[in-house]
Amino acid sequence: MISLRTHPSPHPFVRKGLVAERPPGLASPALVGAVDPVGEHLGEGFWNERSDIAWRRLTRADEVFDEAALVAAIDRAARLREALPGVAEGDACRVVHAEGDGLSGLIVDRYKDVLVLQFHSAGWLLLEQPLLAALHARLGTRHHRVILDERTARLEGVRPREVLSQGVPERLRISEHGVRYQVDFSSGHKTGFFLDQRENRLLLTSLVQDATVLDACCYSGGFGLAALVAGGAAEVTGVDLDEGALALAKSNAKLNQVRAKYVHADAFDWMRQMGGQGRQFDVVVLDPPKLVAGKRDEFDGRRRYADLNRLAMDVVAPGGLLLTCSCSGALQRGEFLELVRTAARKAGRDATILADPGAAADHPVSLECPESEYLKTLWLRLT
Ligand SMILES: C[S@@+](CC[C@H](N)C(=O)[O-])C[C@H]1O[C@@H](n2cnc3c(N)ncnc32)[C@H](O)[C@@H]1O
DSSP states (O other), X not given: OEEESSOOOSOSEEEGGGEEEOOTTOOSSEEEEEEOTTOOEEEEEEEOTTSSEEEEEOSXXXXXXXXXXXXXXXXXXXXXXXXXXXXXXXXEEEEEEGGGGTOTTEEEEEETTEEEEEESSGGGGGGHHHHHHHHHHHHOOOEEXXXXXXXXXXXXXXXXXXXEOTTXXXXXXXXXXXXXXXXXXXXXXXXXXXXXXXXXXXXXXXXXXXXXXXEETOTTTHHHHIIIIITOOSEEEEEESOHHHHHHHHHHHHHTTOOOEEEESOHHHHHHHHHHTTOOEEEEEEOOOOSOOSGGGHHHHHHHHHHHHHHHHHTEEEEEEEEEEEOOTTSOHHHHHHHHHHHHHHHTOOEEEEEOOOSOTTSOOOTTOGGGOXXXXXXXXEX
């Protein structure tokens, strides 16, 4: 049992500085309980002395986090997805969204019968086997890929890890809203596909009939192909800096028997150039990578969001639409709105917010952990 200096907030993360004492010789990581200064039980969680998040709460009061609790948590998460319209019957969904599902530091995405697990806490290494067994048993899946990436390894003071079950394919074909995509497990970003944008891709399909569309930071073609195949867009241009992602986007276009133009370029430079030439699009989707990853790039990252949005607004035709996104958990929704407002003023454009839906519903957010609401998505009409 570890003891804390003060009674903590209900946030699932307890920082190092709040820990008063720990049992001598306690290994890191470990699954342990915590008490406040008056001995009140706070629950069980993952202890890791090497991480700034020294304790991640998994239960409350005197509840233990044993195998039965793990199975129950997975069942709760699975039942939520089964109840969400269009999620469980689709080819791919997020099955566990960390704190939003009460399983801090654990991401699980399902692609047909393949599960991709991302550990953001070293604690999950302790439970890898029972976790996989419980997931496959509940979901009827067969294959898995487990990742603890280099960034997490650095933050958690452990080695990076990647485990593939026997027979897990390198690529898999999925279908979403009638659009076919190949998911590349070996070199793809995130768990292979941006499942969090599923509902925004669907909304896009109803807004792009006969439109010219720019998909800025297009990755494997998600938005642009939805616009072409399911939305009846007239023309799609996708821009990305990652050649591997663009190759996948091109092969996804082929798979759907449509033509899109894909450009290997920095979105900042490309949109600046297009804006300078007076080129505009009816609909622009701007879904950049995480530009504010932490305290160190807070200032620079905010400036980059403002610049990028300003450049994107310059290439939206009068009366056109801009879907602008931020996946930086460290940037709160209100701050993002303020940056976009600043960009609109600089671009000399009036903007109306049409919708602000965020991530798809299989990415639930813990009220006590605002960082888990990482994806902000603003649909704007620009005059
Ligand atoms: C959040 S992902 C986009 C996901 C995509 N919208 C989807 O639905 O699949 C961000 C993408 O931005 C790309 N990227 C990063 N920096 C970039 C830059 N400066 N210019 C263009 N693309 C960039 C990454 O390669 C990545 O594919």
